[in-house]
Amino acid sequence: MKRYLIYIPVLLLISGLAGCSKKDNESLFGDTPEQRATAELQKNKSLLIAAPYGWKAVIFPGLLRGRGFFFKFDEKNQVQSYADPSLQIISPDLGGPGVSGYQMKALQRSSLIFDTYSPLHILSDPSNGTKGVGYKSDFEFSVLSASPDTIKLDGNFNHTPMTLIKATEAEYAAYQNKGFDAVKAALVNYAIATKGKKITLAIDATHNPECKIVTDQDNDRTFTLSFPDGQGVMQTQTTKWGPTVNSIFFQNAIVYNNMIINEVFYDSVKLSLYIQWQGKRYDLVVT
Incomplete structure (x- = not known):
């Protein structure tokens, strides 16, 4: 009987420690999953x-x-x-x-x-x-x-x-002034004007990768960049694109010479295409 009486305080002590531990854990890990989900929303x-x-x-x-x-x-x-x-x-x-x-x-x-x-x-x-x-x-x-x-x-x-x-x-x-229609027409005209011609991305004297832009004129929307690697082997990257009011935006980024290209912009004044990288403009040149 005495042995059972000794166990009772011990059990109460363990129970109390467990309760404290639960509270400490809640405090330690911060908000509940529900609270975090609400905050994220x-x-x-x-x-x-x-x-x-x-x-x-x-x-x-x-x-x-x-x-x-x-x-x-x-x-x-x-x-x-x-x-x-x-x-x-x-x-x-x-x-x-x-x-x-x-x-x-x-x-x-x-x-x-x-x-x-x-x-x-x-x-x-x-x-x-x-x-x-x-x-x-x-x-x-x-x-x-x-x-x-x-x-x-x-x-x-x-x-x-x-x-x-x-x-x-x-x-x-x-967008409010039918800019979507304007950029669609511009891209079709660009495809017609550049058909059979070479397009390069003019970066510097030694870096001019070749570009191919497939538009609605050819019943598709893809962008391809081709260039030789350090061993002279041609590398090709192709991605799908969708239009914005002033650009074509890529599904997957094109990476060239540490340059990450997500988007090609349309210049409505010069009627040309270009990319932006680290605040600098690089034109797509048609030859």
């Missing part, structure tokens, strides 16, 4: 809303070439959209500018959901493209990475990659 929504002139966007459906969008999000879960002009060919009544709804939700990851029909939904609508699957695109996206300037997304169902790039005031104005 709030942070990502704040980033979306904080861009005063919205976001340039490029998406790469599984069964279609890259497509461009523009989104401007507000705090009332409304999003203003402008879409690639090609979508009006697919769905004339629904491919134009408009306002629809969006949400941020904690699914497996912090997710951006376009929850009412918009031009973006044209790409995943099963009545378009391939019967039953559309163009194998998405309208619900997980946030892979987010900064004040760039947000990388991945489709929750088809894993469709989409990138949002913070727009400037001039770019927002261009």
Whole structure:
């Protein structure tokens, strides 16, 4: 009997220590998973809303070439959209500018959901493209990475990659004034003017890799950079692109001589293409 009585205080002591340990652990590891998920959602929504002139966007459906969008999000879960002009060919009544709804939700990851029909939904609508699957695109996206300037997304169902790039005031104005149509026409004209000619990226006297840009004129949207490596063996990098209001944006970065190329810009004054790297402009030269 005495032996049992001795055990009781010991058990109470262990129980008390366990309770303290649990509290200490909660304090040690900070917020709960639910609190962290809520904080992540709030942070990502704040980033979306904080861009005063919205976001340039490029998406790469599984069964279609890259497509461009523009989104401007507000705090009332409304999003203003402008879409690639090609979508009006697919769905004339629904491919134009408009306002629809969006949400941020904690699914497996912090997710951006376009929850009412918009031009973006044209790409995943099963009545378009391939019967039953559309163009194998998405309208619900997980946030892979987010900064004040760039947000990388991945489709929750088809894993469709989409990138949002913070727009400037001039770019927002261009979207509102049919800038998408202007850049599409410019790229087609560029393809016609450069057909059969050599295009190089003029970096310096010894670095002039050759470029090939495939546009809608040739029923595709790809960019290729070709150059000899240190042993003289030709290397080729190719990526898909989608249009913004003043550029073509790559699905995957092209890397050359420590230069990372995500985008080729269109100069509407000189009617030429160029890249920007570390604050310097490098032109694409046609010969």
